[in-house]
Amino acid sequence: MIQKTSEKVGAVLVVGGGVGGMQASLDLAEAGYKVYLVEKGPSIGGVMAQLDKTFPTNDCAMCTLAPRMVDCGRHLNIEKLTYSEIESIEGTAGNFSVRIRKKARSVDIDKCTGCGECVENCLVRNIVYLEPPAVPKIEMEEDMQTKVDAIISRYEGGSESLVPILQGITSELNWLPRETLMRVAEVKKIPIEHILRIATFYKAFSLEPRGENIITVCMGTACHVKGAPRILERFERELGIETGQTTSDMQFTLEAVRCIGCCGLSPVITVGDDLYGKLTPAEAGKVLEKYRD
Ligand code: FES
Structure with a gap:
């Protein structure tokens, strides 16, 4: 537990180490203030560190973020308090006392070089691998198992091959039946929880049966x-389903996504691998006709 008391000496507390918090800290530090930058995550960077591009300029997110992260790390006027949360604030303008809880990291941050060896030698992980929980017997149609095994055998390695394997199963079956995931877990020796985390993270994967045309x-x-x-709305009306659902004849699944990277052609839809841009509701009906049996 850290207790920080500031008299009216010009110290500033910035809460949140995202791009906004970092820029505010840098501006204040440049103006001569001592800055305490508090971030609840293990590192500064925030959500922007998880983005590839930023809307609407399509700028590289890392190119915007990385220089600020480096500057914050080096600036003598900025003290970073990562993995920390504010417990209480007392006082009045000019003289606040802030109580901050710093969470345990279980690694010596001054010695850590990010080599990853601690992960390899982690006792908790190793115990999991030494004594894996009993896996229930997988019951799968022979035909499906042959297809899944063929896809799995295309890729060497362990969890690094997981995404291409799941993509392969999805393009073969249109969705990811539970037993196929268990088969991947069994053959590749990947914990099923990890597979489920990946399968539910990406929009391209579905744990529910999907229609022939997505x-x-x-x-x-x-x-x-x-x-x-x-x-x-037009698609929902024509198909008689809501977004996220599949028609009872398993012909169509309707989904909504955020930006597929063709903003110049907006409004955009895709049907399977086909892309339609500058679409009107009336044309949407015609597109549907093209894919009906
Ligand atoms: S908003 Fe970018 S493609 Fe639709």
Whole structure:
């Protein structure tokens, strides 16, 4: 537990180490203030560190973020308090006392070089591998098992091959039946919880059966302002289902996503691998006809 008391000496507390918090800290530090930057995560960077590009300029997120992270790390006027949370604030303007809880990291941050050896030698992980829980017997149709085994055998290695394997099963079956995931876990020796985490993280994977044709309507900002909601409504009406559902004849699944990277063609939809841009609700009906049996 750290207790920080500041008299009116010009110290500033910035809460949140995202790009906004970092820029505020740098501006204040440059102006001569001592800055305490508090971040609840293990590292500064925030959500932007997880992005590839930023809307609407399509700038590289890391190119914007990395220089600020480095500057914050080096600035003598900035004290970073990561993995920390504010417990209480007392006092009045000019003289606040802030109580901050710093969480245990279980590694010596001054010695850590990020080599990853501690992960390899982690006792908790090793115990899990030494005594894996009993796996229930997998019951799968022979035909499906042959297909799944063929896909698994295309990829060497362990969890690094998981995403391509799941993509392979999805393109073969259109979804990820439970027993196929268990088969992947068994053959590749990957914990099933890890597989489920990946399978539920990506929109491209589904744990529910999906239709033969997957209609994806982009509801990103550019498409939204150009009428994507009306297109989505049109599909819902024509198909008699709601977004996220599949028609009873298993022909169509309707999904909505955020920006598929073709904003210049907005509003955009995809049907399987086909892309349709600058679409009107009336044209949406015609597109549907093309894919009906
Ligand atoms: S908002 Fe970018 S493609 Fe729709």
